[in-house]
Amino acid sequence: MLEMSRKCVPYTPVTGAINEMRIALVSSTGIYLDGQEPYQEHNDDTYRVIPGEVDLATAQIKHGHYDSSEAQKDINCVFPMERLRELADEGVIKAVSNKHIGFKGASTDLKRQYEHLAPAIAHEIERSQADGVILTGG
Amino acid sequence: MRPPRAIHPVGHTMGRVLGLAGDAATQKKTLHEALKQFEKLTTPGLIVEVTI
Numbered sequence: 001m002l003e004m005s006r007k008c009v010p011y012t013p014v015t016g017a018i019n020e021m022r023i024a025l026v027s028s029t030g031i032y033l034d035g036q037e038p039y040q041e042h043n044d045d046t047y048r049v050i051p052g053e054v055d056l057a058t059a060q061i062k063h064g065h066y067d068s069s070e071a072q073k074d075i076n077c078v079f080p081m082e083r084l085r086e087l088a089d090e091g092v093i094k095a096v097s098n099k100h101i102g103f104k105g106a107s108t109d110l111k112r113q114y115e116h117l118a119p120a121i122a123h124e125i126e127r128s129q130a131d132g133v134i135l136t137g138g
Numbered sequence: 139m140r141p142p143r144a145i146h147p148v149g150h151t152m153g154r155v156l157g158l159a160g161d162a163a164t165q166k167k168t169l170h171e172a173l174k175q176f177e178k179l180t181t182p183g184l185i186v187e188v189t190i
Contacts, residue, residue: 010139018173074158078154078155080169138153
């Protein structure tokens with residue numbers, strides 16, 4: 001694993017326009033889908049793959065460290081998949097990526113998140129169609 | 139470790155970082171502002187305050 005200083009800002013220059021990019025959402029809001037395992041109460045270092053064609057009616061939130069009542073009514077408050085699709089339809093972005101990621105984020109085991117969860121999510125996104133990622137938190 | 143590019147939509151709070159439930163217009167504007175930073179923001183680690 002590539003070691004990076006905590007003072008590092010992992011920055012990749014973007015040379016094209018956003019209307020040439022496929023965009024993925026990566027969200028620490030505790031989003032998962034019907035049929036996927038909900039997150040554990042504490043120190044969950046797993047993630048869920050959210051397909052690009054997801055029906056958001058099947059999306060759930062389990063987090064516990066922020067008020068998710070607005071997100072429970074309209075998940076686009078924290079995971080704006082429908083808005084992303086609209087921007088793709090309007091040509092603002094090229095397309096919605098085939099894969100997106102949800103995870104819980106809140107953890108006291110930061111070392112495990114840094115050494116295991118983050119690289120696993122990065123690897124998943126690298127294997128997707130995404131040219132860029134929008135990260136959202138709760 | 140800071141994110142490479144970030145926006146802080148003024149007045150948006152945890153649980154509704156893109157906007158209120160049902161407010162599709164604000165959600166889309168917020169998302170679009172975030173996307174614009176791919177083209178605009180060339181200084182790593184900056185957090186841009188935006189008013190939607």
